[in-house]
Amino acid sequence: MADDGRSGPRAGDLFQLLRDGKAWTRAELATTTGLARSTVAGKVDLLLSSGLVVSVGEASSSGGRPPSRFAFHAEARTVLAVDVGASHVRVALTDLNGEVLAEERELMPVAAGPEAVLGYVIESAERLLAATHHPESLLAGVGIGLPGPVEHATGRPVKPPIMPGWDGFDVVGFVQQSLRVPVLVDNDVNIMALGERAGFWPDVDDLLFIKLATGIGSGIISSGHLQRGADGTAGDLGHVRVARGDGVVCRCGNVGCLEALASGDAVAHSLAEQGVDAPNGATVVELASHGNSAAIQSLRQAGRDIGEVLATCVNLLNPSVIVIGGSMAAAGEHIMAGVREVVYRRSPPLATTNLRIVLSRAGERAAVMGASQLVSQHVLSPAGIEAALLSMATAG
Amino acid sequence: MADDGRSGPRAGDLFQLLRDGKAWTRAELATTTGLARSTVAGKVDLLLSSGLVVSVGEASSSGGRPPSRFAFHAEARTVLAVDVGASHVRVALTDLNGEVLAEERELMPVAAGPEAVLGYVIESAERLLAATHHPESLLAGVGIGLPGPVEHATGRPVKPPIMPGWDGFDVVGFVQQSLRVPVLVDNDVNIMALGERAGFWPDVDDLLFIKLATGIGSGIISSGHLQRGADGTAGDLGHVRVARGDGVVCRCGNVGCLEALASGDAVAHSLAEQGVDAPNGATVVELASHGNSAAIQSLRQAGRDIGEVLATCVNLLNPSVIVIGGSMAAAGEHIMAGVREVVYRRSPPLATTNLRIVLSRAGERAAVMGASQLVSQHVLSPAGIEAALLSMATAG
Numbered sequence: 001m002a003d004d005g006r007s008g009p010r011a012g013d014l015f016q017l018l019r020d021g022k023a024w025t026r027a028e029l030a031t032t033t034g035l036a037r038s039t040v041a042g043k044v045d046l047l048l049s050s051g052l053v054v055s056v057g058e059a060s061s062s063g064g065r066p067p068s069r070f071a072f073h074a075e076a077r078t079v080l081a082v083d084v085g086a087s088h089v090r091v092a093l094t095d096l097n098g099e100v101l102a103e104e105r106e107l108m109p110v111a112a113g114p115e116a117v118l119g120y121v122i123e124s125a126e127r128l129l130a131a132t133h134h135p136e137s138l139l140a141g142v143g144i145g146l147p148g149p150v151e152h153a154t155g156r157p158v159k160p161p162i163m164p165g166w167d168g169f170d171v172v173g174f175v176q177q178s179l180r181v182p183v184l185v186d187n188d189v190n191i192m193a194l195g196e197r198a199g200f201w202p203d204v205d206d207l208l209f210i211k212l213a214t215g216i217g218s219g220i221i222s223s224g225h226l227q228r229g230a231d232g233t234a235g236d237l238g239h240v241r242v243a244r245g246d247g248v249v250c251r252c253g254n255v256g257c258l259e260a261l262a263s264g265d266a267v268a269h270s271l272a273e274q275g276v277d278a279p280n281g282a283t284v285v286e287l288a289s290h291g292n293s294a295a296i297q298s299l300r301q302a303g304r305d306i307g308e309v310l311a312t313c314v315n316l317l318n319p320s321v322i323v324i325g326g327s328m329a330a331a332g333e334h335i336m337a338g339v340r341e342v343v344y345r346r347s348p349p350l351a352t353t354n355l356r357i358v359l360s361r362a363g364e365r366a367a368v369m370g371a372s373q374l375v376s377q378h379v380l381s382p383a384g385i386e387a388a389l390l391s392m393a394t395a396g
Numbered sequence: 397m398a399d400d401g402r403s404g405p406r407a408g409d410l411f412q413l414l415r416d417g418k419a420w421t422r423a424e425l426a427t428t429t430g431l432a433r434s435t436v437a438g439k440v441d442l443l444l445s446s447g448l449v450v451s452v453g454e455a456s457s458s459g460g461r462p463p464s465r466f467a468f469h470a471e472a473r474t475v476l477a478v479d480v481g482a483s484h485v486r487v488a489l490t491d492l493n494g495e496v497l498a499e500e501r502e503l504m505p506v507a508a509g510p511e512a513v514l515g516y517v518i519e520s521a522e523r524l525l526a527a528t529h530h531p532e533s534l535l536a537g538v539g540i541g542l543p544g545p546v547e548h549a550t551g552r553p554v555k556p557p558i559m560p561g562w563d564g565f566d567v568v569g570f571v572q573q574s575l576r577v578p579v580l581v582d583n584d585v586n587i588m589a590l591g592e593r594a595g596f597w598p599d600v601d602d603l604l605f606i607k608l609a610t611g612i613g614s615g616i617i618s619s620g621h622l623q624r625g626a627d628g629t630a631g632d633l634g635h636v637r638v639a640r641g642d643g644v645v646c647r648c649g650n651v652g653c654l655e656a657l658a659s660g661d662a663v664a665h666s667l668a669e670q671g672v673d674a675p676n677g678a679t680v681v682e683l684a685s686h687g688n689s690a691a692i693q694s695l696r697q698a699g700r701d702i703g704e705v706l707a708t709c710v711n712l713l714n715p716s717v718i719v720i721g722g723s724m725a726a727a728g729e730h731i732m733a734g735v736r737e738v739v740y741r742r743s744p745p746l747a748t749t750n751l752r753i754v755l756s757r758a759g760e761r762a763a764v765m766g767a768s769q770l771v772s773q774h775v776l777s778p779a780g781i782e783a784a785l786l787s788m789a790t791a792g
Contacts, residue, residue: 149746158746206626220712222623222630229618229714230602233747236711241704241742243639254742308637312708315632316616318625346637346650350545350554351629 011043011389012382015052015072019380023056023069044070046389051076051138074099077140078132079375080125080179083188083367084117084146086110086162086214090364091124093132094372096140096380098198102128103368110147113165114174122178140379140388141182142175143371145191152232155185161251162215182384184374188367189235190226192360193219195370196323200361208319209360210237211326212306212335214281216259222317238263240309258309262302264328271298285331299331303338310339310357311346318351325360332359407439407785408778411448411468415776419452419465440466442785447472447534470495473536474528475771476521476575479584479763480542482506482558482610485513487520488764489528492536492772494594498524499764506543509561510570518574536775536784537578538571539767541587548628551581557647558611578780580770584763585631586622588756589615591766592719596757604715605756606633607722608702608731610677612655618713634659636705654705658698660724667694681727695727699734706735706753707742714747721756728755 017032018024030040047053047070054073074097081098083090087110092103104124110117121144129136148160155172157163172183193209201207205224211217216238220227227234238259245256252259260266264281271278271287276294278284287295310322322343324336336357344352362369378384413428414420426436443449443466450469454462470493477494479486483506488499500520506513517540525532544556551568553559568579589605597603601620607613612634616623623630634655641652648655656662660677667674667683672690674680683691706718718739720732732753740748758765774780 218712222618222625223621225619225621227618227623227713229747230716231714231746231750233744234618234712234714236714236744236747239744240708240711241639243637243642246639252744309708312636312705313712315636316614316630316709316712317623318627318630318632320626348629348632348635348648350627351625351632354627 011046012385014040014043015047015380015385016382018047018053018070018072021072023071025067025069027067047385050389050392052385052388072096077138077379078129078134079140079372080121080128080142081368081371081375082121082142082144083191083371084110084121084144085188085367086147089117089120089124090368091121091128092365092368092372093125093128093134094368096376098195098369098372098376100365100368101134102132104128110163110166114169114171118171118174122175125179136179139179139181141184141375142179143191143373143375144171144175144183144185145188145367145371146171146185147188149233150185150187152186152228155183158232182375182378184371184378186228186374187217187232189217190219190228191370191374192325192362192366193221193323193370194226194373195366195368196325196360196362197221198373199366199369201321201323204321206317206319207321207323208310208313208317209323209325209366210306210310212262212264212324212328213326214264216263216306216326218313220317222319237309237313240312242305242308244305258305262305267298267302267328271295281328285328288331288334296334299334300338302328303335304342305338306335307339307342308346311343314343314347314351314355320354320356322355322357323360324357325362325366329359407442408781410436410439411443411776411781412778414443414449414466414468417468419467421463421465423463446785446788448781448784468492473534473775474525474530475536475768476517476524476538477764477767477771478517478538478540479587479767480506480513480517480540481584481763482543485516485520486760486764487517487524488761488768489521489524489530490764490768492776494591494765494768494772496761496764497528497530500524506559506562510565510567514567514570518571521575532575535575535577537580537771538575539587539770540567540571540579540581541584541763541767542567542581543584545629546581546583548582548624551579554628578771578774580767580774582624582770583613583628585613586615586624587766587770588721588758588762589617589719589766590622590769591762591764592721592756592758593617594769595762595765597717597719600717602713602715603717603719604706604709604713605719605721605762606702606706608658608660608720608724609722610660612659612702614709616713618715633705633709636708638701638704640701654701658701663694663698663724667691677724681724684727684730692730695730696734698724699731700738701734702731703735703738704742707739710739710743710747710751716750716752718751718753719756720753721758721762725755 026040030037053070056069056071074095079094081092089108090105093101148163149158151158157166171185175183189211207221209219218235218237220235239257241256242258248260250257250260267284268278268280284295422436426433449466452465452467470491475490477488485504486501489497544559545554547554553562567581571579585607603617605615614631614633616631635653637652638654644656646653646656663680664674664676680691
């Protein structure tokens with residue numbers, strides 16, 4: 001924000017210019033900021049000594065010694081990006097641009113509890129750092145996505161339905177006992193939205209990411225920012241009522257929720273009622289891929305139900321991109337056909353002229369990409385850079 | 397944004413500190429910004445000469461000459477705030493805090509066309525400036541709310557259904573032929589959301605404003621910012637489908653839209669079908685206020701239909717305040733009873749624990765308050781202040 005009470009020339013502010021990925025001379029930095037060249041030189045020296053900025057060769061010159069050029073060095077720090085799912089944990093070590101350097105994946109139920117899951121994350125971090133020869137001292141932060149509601153300011157899960165033992169657990173404090181860096185926690189769908197946008201839609205400011213899996217949820221990016229709402233529950237579209245839902249009771253206790261009709265479990269259940277052996281959503285996707293017509297019909301109907309809620313989202317949020325991800329997105333075209341059918345019929349022309357509805361490109365890496373992004377947004381902000389330089393000065 | 401390419405010490409940035417309404421000394425400004433005291437002194441002089449900052453007495457001192465204090469002076473400029481409704485035009489002259497100095501209201505159909513309506517606005521501006529003895533040279537800008545979709549970047553209406561002659565009209569250019577100041581245009585519901593928040597909920601970052609009138613629409617504030625969506629159509633909840641709507645055809649051509657069931661016209665129509673003479677929504681409100689039970693029942697049912705869509709809004713946006721405004725809000729408690737009944741039944745507990753659903757306090761002034769706010773946000777931003785000081789320097 002422009003009015004956050006700072007306006008002086010600080011290294012963190014100067015750094016924001018250098019983040020554009022281009023090479024800058026000191027003179028260009030001075031002209032753009034209006035700062036004295038001596039001030040710029042001092043800030044650049046500080047950033048060079050941190051490693052976050054590097055010299056990248058010389059500019060052409062009309063005569064005399066050519067001036068040096070500087071640019072952001074994304075490889076100067078690492079980020080630990082963690083995706084905790086209902087039944088798996090994925091841990092990736094990335095650079096500050098989200099490039100994955102190494103990763104591990106383990107089948108582990110979130111219901112094993114926070115000590116077991118986060119204990120694995122910490123051990124995994126040590127293995128990944130050692131394997132890639134990155135010192136822990138250059139780890140910039142840890143980003144964690146959890147499969148339930150999280151109070152963003154504190155990183156504590158809030159009454160998460162499928163995470164016994166996690167309610168109110170101090171995730172940040174627990175991880176910081178071992179890794180003394182900033183730890184940021186958010187729910188998995190918010191993080192997937194961040195990851196999908198950072199990786200594939202960086203210029204799109206209004207994007208809706210839908211996760212279709214055992215449950216259904218969404219992450220909302222409006223005006224370029226993730227929207228969490230007043231209590232962090234924004235994007236909870238699994239419990240929106242759909243017209244076909246009369247009489248169908250959801251696990252939340254309400255009637256007619258989208259999740260009770262169109263989640264992986266719900267589709268499997270409706271197939272089982274037709275005598276098709278489908279214990280879960282993955283089986284339905286498998287059956288559809290082999291041409292089972294009952295499975296295909298069920299997925300298409302689920303797509304229509306999802307489309308009904310997405311039409312409402314289009315009315316309310318007017319996104320330019322809707323991304324469908326999560327494990328059920330593997331049933332891609334069958335679901336998408338139903339979604340598109342309803343969204344384009346129900347939504348106003350002005351809101352759908354430029355609307356794209358696409359399958360996730362980040363796929364199962366969306367969450368770790370977003371967890372990395374959550375950390376880099378934080379540590380590369382003006383305040384984050386100031387804090388990093390300050391701790392460096394204190395340590396030195 | 398922190399990374400918009402500026403980080404040098406400019407008068408516009410310094411001014412953001414002074415906008416807090418408190419009195420600052422030069423020394424406090426220097427300490428907070430990290431700028432040299434000579435730099436601060438120069439910027440303060442520039443702001444003083446603009447009149448946007450004034451000296452407000454002296455600080456206590458431990459000895460020697462007491463230092464001067466400075467503060468933002470909202471009365472230094474005026475704003476023309478315009479609310480164009482379906483059948484009326486309201487024009488207010490305000491200061492930079494949105495305080496109304498004088499206003500006029502005229503019955504005039506928007507269908508009279510842009511030249512007639514905006515011609516009245518310009519004549520009204522001249523009368524209001526003259527009556528309050530404010531020179532046109534100190535008019536900071538014009539904010540206009542229109543009853544239809546507006547492309548925010550250009551201020552042009554986009555296929556507005558009830559505004560014949562306005563589609564694509566250059567509102568900004570037309571007004572600037574007479575008033576050579578920034579002109580900002582938005583749709584009326586967005587502007588009402590801004591006005592209600594600025595006036596009564598300045599600390600609420602997630603607010604939903606619902607306008608119930610001939611039509612139904614909403615303005616969405618998330619993370620403290622008005623959300624317009626990719627094409628400016630965000631908040632269009634009048635055409636969300638509701639469960640009770642099967643078979644009811646809306647004027648948009650779709651079936652089951654909220655507006656076709658719960659707008660003022662729709663409620664009047666349903667009463668007429670029961671043999672009650674109610675030509676429009678205003679009559680229904682009047683009947684209900686006299687205890688007509690059919691009118692009360694109809695309004696309560698409209699409240700339930702609206703509540704069904706608002707429950708979805710709560711799931712998606714997780715606001716902490718929902719404000720119900722517009723002419724039908726005069727039927728306050730009858731509609732609210734239905735709204736609350738459904739929202740608290742359908743929405744997740746975590747999202748409703750802190751949720752307040754209230755009637756508009758700004759009332760029929762919401763739009764002019766918001767139009768004023770739209771202008772002051774623009775002209776008091778760092779870039780707006782720089783532009784104002786620059787034009788002052790050029791003129792001088």
